[in-house]
Amino acid sequence: MKLEIVVLPVADVDRAKNFYKALGWREDADVTTGEDFRVVQLTPPGSGCSVIFGTGVTSAAPGSAQGLYLIVTDIEAARAELDDRGAEMSEVFHDSGGVFHHAGTRERVSGPDPDRTSYGSFASFSDPDGNGWFLQEITTRLPGR
Missing domain, CATH: 3.10.180.10 (2,3-Dihydroxybiphenyl 1,2-Dioxygenase, domain 1)
Known part of the structure; x- marks a missing residue:
């Protein structure tokens, strides 16, 4: 599938x-x-x-889609490109607890993952309605992916 x-x-x-x-x-x-x-x-x-x-496509409230991911190989380059194209980007961040980030902005640490671990660096933006997107840097996929 x-x-x-x-x-x-x-x-x-x-x-x-x-x-x-x-x-x-x-x-x-x-x-x-x-x-x-x-x-x-x-x-x-x-x-x-x-x-x-x-x-007539959905009855969901505008802006209610959250946690949508775009996977990139270079978080800083992708963030800069989207920013240049008009997206209001967050800074690059990583989570204090490791690979996946907490809900909201809790536990966010400024800057990419210090070891640039695959799956460990993020940036975010929203569309004009508030639908929420994340960029996640993945350079090496987990086995089976």
């Missing part, structure tokens, strides 16, 4: 589309079949999984 699509709840479809396209995401579809249904699909560079959003 492969994860193919994640649904993002947004309030303004065009604003969301412009935001993600400005990040360099590929537009796969923008289909309207009536005034009550429109679906936009975009894919992050290098990803096999896309996001969709639109009108």
Whole structure:
């Protein structure tokens, strides 16, 4: 099985589309079949999984998707690129307890993981509706991944 699509709840479809396209995401579809249904699909560079959003796509509250991950091989370069493209990025951080970070900003330590351990460095941003994204630096995958 492969994860193919994640649904993002947004309030303004065009604003969301412009935001993600400005990040360099590929537009796969923008289909309207009536005034009550429109679906936009975009894919992050290098990803096999896309996001969709639109009108009549989900009943979830705009901005309620949290903990979405984009995996990168260089956290500082990816953070700088997204920042240049208009995302309001957090600083790079790592968790005081190790590989995965705590909810919210608790236990965040400024800067990348001191040993640059794979899975250990993060940055975050939100889209205009508040859907929350993390960048996670992975340079060596765990066995079986």
